[in-house]
Amino acid sequence: MEKTIVDFVKVLRTAEVKVSPAETLDVMAAIEFVGYEDRALFKNTLSMLLAKNPEEKETFETCFEKFFTFDDVMQAPVAGGSPDEAEDSDAFEDENSGNNPQGQPGGKGSGQGSGNPSEAEDAESGNEDTPPPTSALGQLLLQGTRSDLMVAMAEAGRAVEVNQIVVFTQKGLYTRKIMDQMGLKALQEEITERQEAADRGEQRLAGKLKRARDQLRDQVRDYVEKQFFLHADEHGKQLREELLKKVKLSNLEKRNHKDVQEIVFKMAKKLVSIHSKRRKTHKRGQLDIRKTLRHNMQYDGVFFDLKWKSVKVDRPKVMCICDVSGSVSNYSRFLLMFLYSLAEIIPKVRSFAFSSDLGEVTRLFQSSNLEDAMAKTMRDYGNGSTDYGQMLEDFKRNCMDDVDNKTTIIVLGDARNNHGDPKAEILREMYEKSKRVIWLNPEPRSNWLVGDAEMKKYGPNCHQTEVCNSLTHLERVVSNLLKYAA
Amino acid sequence: MPDALLARAVQPLPVALPNLFKRGSPLTLDRDEHLATIEAIHSGLAGLNYISNEQIATAVFLAYHLDKPVLIEGPPGVGKTELAKSVADMLGISCIRLQCYEGLDESKAIYEWKYGKQLLYTQVLKETLGEILDGAKGLTESVAKLHEFGDVFFSEEFLEPRPLMKALKEEAGCVLLIDEVDKSDHEFESLLLEMLSDYQLSIPEIGTIKANPDRKPLVFLTSNNTREISDALKRRCLHLYIPFPDADLESQIVQARVPEVPAELRRQLVTFIQALREMDLKKVPAISETIDWAKALILLHTESLDADLVKQTLNVILKFQEDIESVTGEVQMLTNKALKGS
Numbered sequence: 125m126e127k128t129i130v131d132f133v134k135v136l137r138t139a140e141v142k143v144s145p146a147e148t149l150d151v152m153a154a155i156e157f158v159g160y161e162d163r164a165l166f167k168n169t170l171s172m173l174l175a176k177n178p179e180e181k182e183t184f185e186t187c188f189e190k191f192f193t194f195d196d197v198m199q200a201p202v203a204g205g206s207p208d209e210a211e212d213s214d215a216f217e218d219e220n221s222g223n224n225p226q227g228q229p230g231g232k233g234s235g236q237g238s239g240n241p242s243e244a245e246d247a248e249s250g251n252e253d254t255p256p257p258t259s260a261l262g263q264l265l266l267q268g269t270r271s272d273l274m275v276a277m278a279e280a281g282r283a284v285e286v287n288q289i290v291v292f293t294q295k296g297l298y299t300r301k302i303m304d305q306m307g308l309k310a311l312q313e314e315i316t317e318r319q320e321a322a323d324r325g326e327q328r329l330a331g332k333l334k335r336a337r338d339q340l341r342d343q344v345r346d347y348v349e350k351q352f353f354l355h356a357d358e359h360g361k362q363l364r365e366e367l368l369k370k371v372k373l374s375n376l377e378k379r380n381h382k383d384v385q386e387i388v389f390k391m392a393k394k395l396v397s398i399h400s401k402r403r404k405t406h407k408r409g410q411l412d413i414r415k416t417l418r419h420n421m422q423y424d425g426v427f428f429d430l431k432w433k434s435v436k437v438d439r440p441k442v443m444c445i446c447d448v449s450g451s452v453s454n455y456s457r458f459l460l461m462f463l464y465s466l467a468e469i470i471p472k473v474r475s476f477a478f479s480s481d482l483g484e485v486t487r488l489f490q491s492s493n494l495e496d497a498m499a500k501t502m503r504d505y506g507n508g509s510t511d512y513g514q515m516l517e518d519f520k521r522n523c524m525d526d527v528d529n530k531t532t533i534i535v536l537g538d539a540r541n542n543h544g545d546p547k548a549e550i551l552r553e554m555y556e557k558s559k560r561v562i563w564l565n566p567e568p569r570s571n572w573l574v575g576d577a578e579m580k581k582y583g584p585n586c587h588q589t590e591v592c593n594s595l596t597h598l599e600r601v602v603s604n605l606l607k608y609a610a
Numbered sequence: 611m612p613d614a615l616l617a618r619a620v621q622p623l624p625v626a627l628p629n630l631f632k633r634g635s636p637l638t639l640d641r642d643e644h645l646a647t648i649e650a651i652h653s654g655l656a657g658l659n660y661i662s663n664e665q666i667a668t669a670v671f672l673a674y675h676l677d678k679p680v681l682i683e684g685p686p687g688v689g690k691t692e693l694a695k696s697v698a699d700m701l702g703i704s705c706i707r708l709q710c711y712e713g714l715d716e717s718k719a720i721y722e723w724k725y726g727k728q729l730l731y732t733q734v735l736k737e738t739l740g741e742i743l744d745g746a747k748g749l750t751e752s753v754a755k756l757h758e759f760g761d762v763f764f765s766e767e768f769l770e771p772r773p774l775m776k777a778l779k780e781e782a783g784c785v786l787l788i789d790e791v792d793k794s795d796h797e798f799e800s801l802l803l804e805m806l807s808d809y810q811l812s813i814p815e816i817g818t819i820k821a822n823p824d825r826k827p828l829v830f831l832t833s834n835n836t837r838e839i840s841d842a843l844k845r846r847c848l849h850l851y852i853p854f855p856d857a858d859l860e861s862q863i864v865q866a867r868v869p870e871v872p873a874e875l876r877r878q879l880v881t882f883i884q885a886l887r888e889m890d891l892k893k894v895p896a897i898s899e900t901i902d903w904a905k906a907l908i909l910l911h912t913e914s915l916d917a918d919l920v921k922q923t924l925n926v927i928l929k930f931q932e933d934i935e936s937v938t939g940e941v942q943m944l945t946n947k948a949l950k951g952s
Contacts, residue, residue, distance in 0.1 A: 144845055150676065157675045158668075165648065168668040176849040177838070178683070396838070422725045 125160065126152065131287065132191050133174070135354045138362075139187050141180045147173055163192075190354050259310035265336035273340075277347055280305035286348060287355045298348045303341065311337060368595065384595065388458060391599045392465030395606060441472045441530050442605070445519065447537030448501055449479035449510045455566045455592065457498050459536050462598055464489055474523075477501045480511040482518035512541045512578065516550035527557045532605060536564045536592070539578045548581040555585045564592040564601060641701055641783070645674045651700075659866040660689070660696035663859060669850040670697055670828075679806045679829035681791075681844065684852035686834055687896025691789055693852075694830035698785035705785045706827075708773040710794035716801055720811055722770045728763060764815035774805055775819060783825030791843075792833040799843050805829075806846045855897060857884050863897055868904040878915045879904060882948040883927065886937065895927040903927050917945045 129151055133143050150173050158169050167188055175184035264273055284301040311333065318330035365387050415431035423429070444463055446456035456477070463473045474486045483505050489497045527533070533554055555561050563586040565572060565579065572579035583589050590601055644654050651667040662670075670693075673680045682690040698705035708719060746752040762768075771779060777786040791799065805811055806829060809821040821827060831847065833839055855863065861880045864871060871879075879900065887894045895903075903926045912919060920941050928934045937944075 142841065146845060150678070154672055154676055157672070164664060165668060168665050169672060172665070172669055172672060172848045172850060176681075176844040176847075178851055181851055424729065 125155075129155070132170075132187075134287075135187055135191055136174060136184065138355065139183050141175055141183050141187070143174050167192075187354070190350055259307060259314045261307035261311040261340075262314055262333050262336075264306075265311075265340060266332065273343075276306055277302065277344060281347065281351065286351045289348070289352050289355055295345070295348050295352055298351075299341070299345045302344050302348065306340075306344075308337075384458065385461065387595060388461050388598075389465050391595065392462060392602075395599070395603055441528075442474070442532050442534060443523070443527070444473060444475045444534045445482070445515065445536070446475065446477050447479065447510060448477045448506045450506070452536065452538055452566055453502060453506060455564075456536055458595065458598060459534075459564070459592075460489060460498070462602055474526075476519070476523075477505040478510075478515040478518070479505055480509065480514050481505070482515045482522070484522075509542050510537070510540060511544050512537065512539060512582075513545040513547040516547045516554075520550050520553065524553070524557070527554060529557070529559050531558045532560045532562065533558050534562045534564060534601075534605075535586075536566075538565055538567050539563075539572070539582055540576050541578045543576050546578040546581045548578075548585055551582055551585040555587070560587045562586065562601070562605070563589045565589065566593040567591070568593075641674075644701055645671060647671075654700045655693075655696050656866070658696045658699050660692060661859060661863045661866050662693070663855070665850060666693060666852065669848055672848055673828055673830075676848075677809070677826050679831060679847045680850050681831045681833060681839065681847035682850045682852060683833045683835055685854065685894075685896060687898040688852045688854060689897060690832040690852060691787065694785055694787040694832075697828065697830070698787075701783075701785070701828075703782060703784050704780065705787055706773050706777045706780070707787045707789060709789045710791050710798065712793060712795060714794050714798050718772055719798065719801065720772050720774045721813060722772065723764070724768045724770050728768050731763065731768070766816065769813075769816070774802075775811060777827040777829075778805075778809065778811060778819055778821045780827065781822055781825065783822065784827050786827045786829045788829065788831045790834060791831045792836045792839060796840065799840050803842060803846065806843070854887055854894075857881065860884070860897065860900060864900060864904050867901045868908065870908050871904050872913070875907065875912060875914060876904070878948045879907065882915065882920070882944055885944050885947060886927070889937065889940070891928070891933045891936070892930045893928070893933065899927045899929075915945050915948055917942045920945055 130148065133148050133151075136143050151170060154169050154173055155166075158165050160166055170188065171181060171184050175181045264276060268276075280302045281298075283305050284298065286298050286302065289295070289298055315330050315333050315337070318326045318333070321327065321330075364383065368384055368387060410433040412431045412433045416427060416429075419429055419431055420427050442463065444459065446460060447453075448456050460475055463475070474484065475489060476482050477485050485497065485501050485505075488500055491497075492500075551561070563579075563582060567577075569591055571577065572583075579589070590597070592598060592601055644650055648664070648667045648671050651670050652662055652664075655662045655667070655670075669680050669682075672678065682693065684690055694707075695705055743752050743755055746755050769775075773786070777784055788802070791802075809826045810818050812818045831843075854860075857880050860883070861876055864876050864880060883895055883900050883903070903923065906923055906926050907915075907919075910919070910923070921938060924934050924937060924941070928937060
């Protein structure tokens with residue numbers, strides 16, 4: 125049973141529930157007290173020890189149900205497979221029949237089920253009109269209980285290491301492997317033998333066995349499917365996520381947006397947990413007279429415990445100006461998504477969108493969900509050729525008063541100004557007034573000075589310029605933003 | 611009280627009895643009885659008008675048998691703090707509470723030196739110094755004599771125990787409630803780790819203070835999820851999430867807490883509250899609000915809900931003007947639904 129727990133922990137880990145070895149040990153210790161008999165109790169115990177926040181609890185719930193449920197697997201196939209499953213099974217049929225002739229002769233196969241001799245004998249006495257099946261699997265199918273069969277299936281599954289399954293195309297392979305392990309060959313052999321026999325009872329038995337075999341195949345396939353969802357699905361997802369993090373955002377296809385959104389939330393969450401601690405930076409050398417006086421009263425007013433001034437690192441006040449014209453809109457989308465996912469640690473984000481005229485979209489993003497807000501922003505501001513000069517002018521007119529020495533301004537855009545007036549002097553003004561101006565450019569650095577790009581003029585008026593074209597870049601930028609907020 | 615007396619009477623007995631109970635000491639008898647099975651916990655808490663569900667009872671059971679603290683999370687007002695208090699009541703032991711807030715530090719949570727007393731002590735020492743050093747020749751000899759004298763200055767006499775240490779020193783065991791850990795600083799969380807995993811605290815000047823190994827305190831931590839608790843802390847705890855109760859459980863809770871409410875009214879108000887929780891509100895009413903409302907309705911001699919009455923008492927269950935305004939329009943509909951539901 126310990127192995128089962130370890131397996132389950134592995135499943136949880138692939139499903140992104142963080143479980144430490146110490147927690148696994150805790151579970152073992154706890155099980156000594158609660159035992160396995162009471163399922164609800166067992167589940168509650170595991171849930172308390174392994175899943176430690178509401179989201180993890182939810183994941184745990186599904187994983188537990190998938191992992192520890194056997195009965196459902198047994199009931200579903202009785203109703204018969206759904207049509208699309210039938211197609212699958214045809215493919216197997218071919219495979220199997222191709223294999224049949226070479227099947228090894230002899231009654232008992234490599235079956236390792238729980239069909240023990242005594243059980244078979246019992247059945248023999250009870251079953252008069254049809255002779256008992258001789259192969260181990262046949263006995264198990266016709267006479268064993270469902271749980272016996274399930275145990276055999278699980279054991280076979282473990283023997284062929286079904287938990288190593290990685291991609292869905294392996295499902296067929298593992299179904300076969302498990303069937304073989306359970307003694308399919310011997311069963312096939314028996315069916316053919318009995319079908320050829322003249323006795324009606326024999327033939328009836330053959331029919332029965334055949335039906336049972338087909339049912340079993342469905343069950344095994346279900347079982348493998350479940351195992352696949354448990355072990356491999358999340359693994360594949362992780363691979364995909366790694367890939368998506370590195371891909372250029374403008375190359376993202378629409379169907380991936382949802383995945384990316386998930387990743388953004390995940391990254392944001394990580395950042396939140398790293399940065400939710402408000403650091404104090406100590407300015408050693410500056411004595412805090414008031415604090416020292418107050419603190420040293422208890423020592424009779426003798427100053428021997430000195431207190432120094434410290435500064436709390438404030439949450440950054442962020443103003444985010446995003447180019448939403450065609451080429452850059454995807455980047456803006458994810459930057460905004462990122463910033464708004466961080467609402468917990470950077471509560472004051474004001475966002476502006478422009479292609480030529482600048483408009484504030486803060487309220488829009490706060491009140492509606494990202495997809496809608498983004499769509500509306502695109503509709504309202506996305507048209508027209510980019511004009512950075514106009515944007516800066518608008519910013520100066522509307523928002524310059526709100527910029528103070530705690531504000532970080534992020535500009536996201538390719539700085540392609542269609543040869544218009546760049547008005548870099550306004551950016552200079554922003555540079556002087558704010559704490560930091562960060563320019564994020566999705567183009568590679570080598571393209572920054574080519575064509576109508578104005579980075580040459582804008583660059584010196586920023587505290588920091590960064591290439592930013594994938595999620596990894598985005599994460600780095602936002603993380604830096606939080607780190608150096610002081 | 612008699613329990614405590616009994617405990618005191620039994621305490622001095624040298625314990626060498628065979629392992630009758632898991633903890634090996636007859637002292638734990640009544641404790642063990644209460645905590646022996648999950649049903650016992652369930653009914654024990656119910657006896658104190660705390661209606662638990664299976665998860666809650668399991669958490670208490672495991673906390674005791676595994677010596678692990680319980681981290682309770684959930685929306686405000688679902689009875690997180692109440693659980694700790696009820697468990698203390700059930701076991702007849704004291705409940706030591708540490709309310710967390712930003713800026714809470716070790717001098718308020720663990721211990722502090724009694725500076726005044728220490729000062730006084732040095733004064734006294736100064737006067738008697740002559741006697742102690744009597745006959746000592748030279749500095750080395752004097753210092754040696756002083757060392758012999760013993761270091762009382764940093765000893766337990768001068769220690770002012772704060773909640774965490776008090777909990778460790780409680781010989782008969784206790785319930786330690788660390789309320790709203792999420793409100794404290796990160797540093798404080800780390801401070802708790804030693805206490806939570808080993809039930810001991812290290813004081814540099816004295817050494818380690820350990821809890822009575824047979825009577826470790828039962829520790830409950832509560833969090834409102836205003837921020838994520840660190841993994842290190844979570845790892846050491848059992849994690850219990852208490853959600854809003856379903857209608858059935860809530861009805862039982864109201865019955866236990868406000869028994870005067872007639873069954874019909876109870877059903878109505880529970881249905882009403884459950885419907886409110888479905889709505890998009892700034893703060894949805896919790897169990898504590900349901901109970902308050904039930905009490906208020908009793909004071910107003912209500913037999914059955916009606917729209918006007920609900921409107922007038924809406925401020926008992928909703929704590930934001932915004933919410934009250936948005937609900938007021940729906941009251942008629944919600945009340946009808948509550949009245950109609952079987």
